[in-house]
Amino acid sequence: MKKLFLLLLILSMACKNPSVEKVSNPETLTLLDSLIETQNYFKLKESFYAQKDNLSKDHKLYYQAIVYNVFNKLSESNAVIDELLSPSKTKLSDTVLNTLYNTKLLNHVNLYEYGEAAMASKYIQENFLQLNDSSDIENLKNEINIWSFLKNIPKQEIVKSADVSFPMVKDKVGLFNVDVSMNDKTMNFIFDTGANISVIKKSLVEELGLTFIESNFYVTAFTGQRVDSDLAIANELMIGDLMFKNVVFLVLNDADVSFPQIDYYINGIIGFPVIEAMDEIRISKNDTISIPKIPIDYNKNNFALDGLTPIIAVTYQKDTLSFGFDTGARQTALYEPFYEKYKTEIEEKYTPTTFQSASAGGTIEFEGFVLDSVTLSVGESSATLKDLRLHINNIGTDVNHFHGNFGQDFIKQFDEMIISFKYSSVLFK
Template sequence: MKNTVFLLLILCFGCQQFQNKTSDYKVFQELQQLTDTQNYFKLKQVFESQKDKLSKAHELYFKAILFNIFNNLENSNLVIDELINQRAIHVTDTLLNTLYNTKLLNHINLYEYHDAVLTSDIILNKYRQLNDSSEIASLENELKIWTSLRHTPKQEIIRNKDVAFPMVRDKVGLFNVDVTINDTIKNFVFDTGANMSVIKRSLIKHFDLTYIESDFYVTAFTGQRVDSDIAIAETLRIGELTFKNVVFLVLNDEDISFPQIDYYINGIIGFPVIEAMEEIRISKNDTIRVPKTPVAYNLSNFALDGLTPIIAVNYKKDTLSFGFDTGARASTLYAPFYQRYKNEVDTNYELQKFKSSSAGGGVEFEGYIIDDITLKVGESKASLKNLQLHKNKIGTDANNLYGNFGQDFIKHFDEMIISFINSSVLFK
């Protein structure tokens, strides 16, 4: 009898272990698929509801990923270090490769360039075989940036009170702000969709910036490669905000010029500078307000894919991930939108060709013009007209985003609030 009871206990324990492993595997696969397809908002929802079914290693793994996506970078690195250093928790090399890539993004967004170099070296030397050729090429190219910056201090912001400064719309409707560097003022495009700030080469000496020849390339929206170097502004002012150690990508003047429409820009204030403000409020009278103390929001409809901001957009009953680009005059729909709503699009619209332009030139695309579509963010919705829908994938990287979210939605409201520290966007 004792042996029988003992055997039953073993069988029950083994059955429980099998059930736990099966449950962990199913939830892990679902969460991984959501991560791979950039469905970050559902990823967070499913993780919160299913995390008790994950193993300790897998729970910490997705916690690190989510901390990164929703801009809690220090905690993401703490969890990653716990996973890497705890020998009691087994983590496969495949997951470690992803964790080190996430750690790299955290260091970049925290302006920790020396640590970015060290982490890049680990990936390239220890986990090279787990990254495909395009990922290796990207890592090696970007390593040139972080190596150039490895002795550069972290970017800082000095903000002693609530601040407001004007912006103006240029001839193509993009937001521009006055930027002061070494007592010289120039207007720059203000663009959350720019992964890094940009300056044209002819202004380096004019601003007396620290110039670093770096010999790397950036990929424009069109997929074309554009040669670039680095410049550092030790002090930069926007209104009454002061920034220290601001990094600019240096592009040739012709690479950020559009002579076909007589349009030329000095540069772009991109996401790393804008995100440092923690919260911005853009009003309909073209004023940007930055509070000294950000307000607490809990919408969690704003995420980061590396340095690319992502916003949750509702269409019909679906929540779709869009790139969030305040520098874009109009919203655009991408190939995943076409694939998801193919029957609806093919039934109502004719296939045609249209052109798009960005740094590096213009490219002709095949797609559709959607004459009227209603999109919603949070509790705010607006009807948008004549949106370009790309039938095929654009750019060189895999992209699962459903579109790019621009000013045509923003202009329907009196105020847009972006809380970077609370991962929330709302319209009033």
């Protein structure tokens, strides 16, 4: 009995002693790390909350910071990161610190805190360069030029005093455009959640009264070709009755946003940083966009962000897959991870082929399959899509694990699409 009492006393003291830290379950760590590596953020969130009691305090904070980041709780993510980076946290490995600073960098970018983003990027390059792969290093070195050039630019703001609606117009290639006004001049711009940042052609910068910033960086087109870019700032910009302040544009040469082979030319693109600031958008079948003054908490948790790239949870054959979410895409496309997951059934049913795609920078040919009929679901809504292109090789320069890119061929089968950036939800009605 004395031995039992002594054992219970030791256990009790250990539980009360803050120096005795809980050790994380290795299997839980392996699972969560693999989900981050494969960009499976929906499963990551589910698994983290289900198994967080298997984690030490520091690991809880670490994975919480990442979950907050990808589900657009950026200030909360930075608060958790700041707690982990406090002087008392001396046991964090360089690998963990590298991930935290990369997450912190993304948070600052999405919060329009460009000076802080530049400092985070500089810290990564000075301390953890060996822990990043060559493409990440190249992106860091290229993009720090953007954040450095923007470090003195005030944060983007939106003025939304009431519910707002405005029309979209489909252009000759099927992309949606909205009227954008700057300095009493109005022009049509493509409205595209898939654009990581807004774009304007160089010949319009002076005409629309933007502040031009000659810069030294490049962007990568869909073809993988590098395109030189500068920056411009719109002090004020109107879309319908919404006012935006301090909007950043990439400035591309007119030739890089022109497609003379099909007689198609664009003025620019309203990209994700502007659209996300609306908090919630509702796109109706008659091509009207409505933005409520106060967004609704739909609590679907089927929408995430990888940096500035929107991701949507799509169900296929009872599997939850991650798709890039690009409202500017006319048609849904399937990517290499989809092919690898369902390779046997695809090769039994379909014959390989080649097809072309065009974007800024030119036209490129791909190998793959064309699937005659695929049924996909988002939440409780399903639609069957015809003649989907399936790429069997990685496209572009950045390797990702998305199973596809979501397009208008699904969206237009419903009366209304609701995207809640604030509450990480997408619904179709």
